[in-house]
Amino acid sequence: MADTAIWNFRQLAHHELDGFGGIGEGMSIQIAKDGRRILWLAHESAPKNFTAVDVSDPRAPKIVARADLPQSHMRSNSLETVGDIMAVAYQTKEQGLQPAGFELFDISVPENPRSITFFDCSGPHSRGVHQLWFADGEYIHMSSSAPDFTPTHPRDDQFYRIIDVKNPSHPVEVGRWWLPGTRQGDSEPPPARHPEGADTGFRPHNTNVYPERPDRAYLGYIDGGMIILDISDKSRPKMVSRWDYHPPYHGFTHTVVPFFDRNLLIVSDECVRTEGADWPKLVWVVDGRTETNPVPIATCPLPPLDNYMKPGARYGAHNLYENLPKPNAWKSDRVVLATYFNGGLRAYDTSNPYQPAEIGYFVPAAPERAPSGAIQINDVFVDERQVVYTVDRHVGGLYTLEMDF
């Protein structure tokens, strides 16, 4: 696909972020004190830590701040802001390296983010934090390793941790949960591994908690499937249900977004292999009426594999727009926005959840310096103005769009 393919979106702008256009899975809007709307972006990989873009006028995004990582053996793939506080996840390439954890920043002056504290998660078996959820200003829910955690298998090194950041200078862990059998000393046997090459670990990716159900955490647990936890007692999370559909599917459950009012759960996989080796990676619609027995009822339709299969590029599901429970985020319990790497950004209407209907797509032309020669759309965010922000994983940077469906 050489040209941009666009349907029912309108492109407003494209900013390649001055040569550092590889963006990860952290996209968060801050309204600065002077009224500017700042989009904070986490980079996919070193050398950049995060970039702040003024998107007050989504037709003319402007970079206002950018930070480098302290080490090249780390990445800060995930971030969130609440008010003037930003949390950034740090994950190292190998276990045992530093810094591994998360850092809190004061971003009251967006041009000058100031570190408040660093929460250290490093340890002999730790890579630190891959992803964090920070929405209420009080707790960070994250997928993290810990110094005192020895996994039964090295790929199961991260687990679910809840950190109280009410005092941002002194974050304190208040609870944790891991899939029984993944920590040394567990009485349960370790889970059966996925086949070599497709073994991506029994560990959480996204750990979403919403005000509609403050007593629940919705976890995409990678090779463990979807897991719902009861966190009414944060010090002792308990599993409510688990939907594990692999094998035959290839693992890497990524994100779970509940449509509370409609008793639906939208669940995404992440495509992690190129040339369609883990096809199909899907966005699932799950009947959540009986919380203890989630039932998949549909998947969002995708163009066939050979449309977007390119050597060295991924094509399959990844991130969902997550209905962030924040004032500057759009909310919809009918429209699903999902990113598919070379399949771009795609929108679905789930009004009939048994037959999700594609209602729009945006597949930008491959950026000039794309290593695979393909676009790799990675994440999506929508603000309350209904401006859509989507990013490329490698070089393409930021695209701003309007929904037209």
Added chain:
Amino acid sequence: MSEASIPSKWTSEAVPDALFGGKDAPLFGRRQRRARGPRLPVIAVTGFLGSGKTTLIRALLAKPEGANTAVVVNKYGEVGIDNALLRSSSDVTVLLGNGCLCCNLRTDLQETLRTLFADRARGAVPSFERVVIETSGLADPGPVLQTFATDRGLGREFHLQALISVVDAVNGERNIARMPEAKKQAALADRIVVTKSDIADPAATRRLIEQLGALNPAPVELVIGGEIEPSFLLAEPSSPARRFELGGPDHTHGLCSFALIFEEPLSWAGFEQTMALLTSLRGPDVLRVKGLLAIRECRGPVVVHFVQHVAHPPVELEDWPDRDRRSRLVFITRSLPREAVARLFDSITAVVACSAPDALARRE
């Protein structure tokens, strides 16, 4: 039984919202910004042989606004076709074989559009934004209108945005008087393009425009050499059926067009049953009905569209196009006058009104 739960002939395809609707379960699925929702717009161009359809379409494709258009050409009994000319200026052109779109080729049209949509989704053809169908001069536009309502596959992907009728000023008056297809093409159109006024007698052009006004309240545009403001052909109707100034009654041809306006919101069940009754008794004569309705059970206005006995799925819009919140329906009928239809609506509205809960309780 609530009104909304009355089994509905036209809402059954919508959504099983009883299970997953949530508190705000719209009657017809997600509220849309516009009548076409996310569907691809289809502009069908109809008009008698030699009226200037091809010239009009070619001129449109030559303009920047006409970019990203797929063209489907259906000609009857013509060889060589102007297809090659169209292909040079449009991204995608598909030629349907000899035959008339209204009958044997309707399936071909469905197949063609399905293939176009699938090819577009897999990148085999450019990501076109609209489809223009050039129908054969002899085509009855009714079946084309119905295609997008009845065929589930097409109705989900495509929306008939406008039926354009091309009438030439030289022969139009005579064609409309003598040829039932020509008259129907003019009567059913959403917009009418009058061509060749430069070579027609000005008095004849004036008479033609009057004649058209009596048949159909649609906007009329005079066009020479196909040169037209593209929005006249392409624009989304921002407010369906907003024009009520109709011409005088069309006594000679038996076709009538009229509007009904309702001050109070309608119940969906009442509206639906009225239309069901009307179409079951006089379906063939209810040529086209378009409307924007205030429905008691819906927050936004509801777009409705009927072609004879066939109803397009209703679409609830997010918002009203202006401050006028009254329901309005425009009818194109054959030998079915306004009075009769208005009385039917009044009667059923009265029946629905007295089925309020306390009335039911008294009866029990």
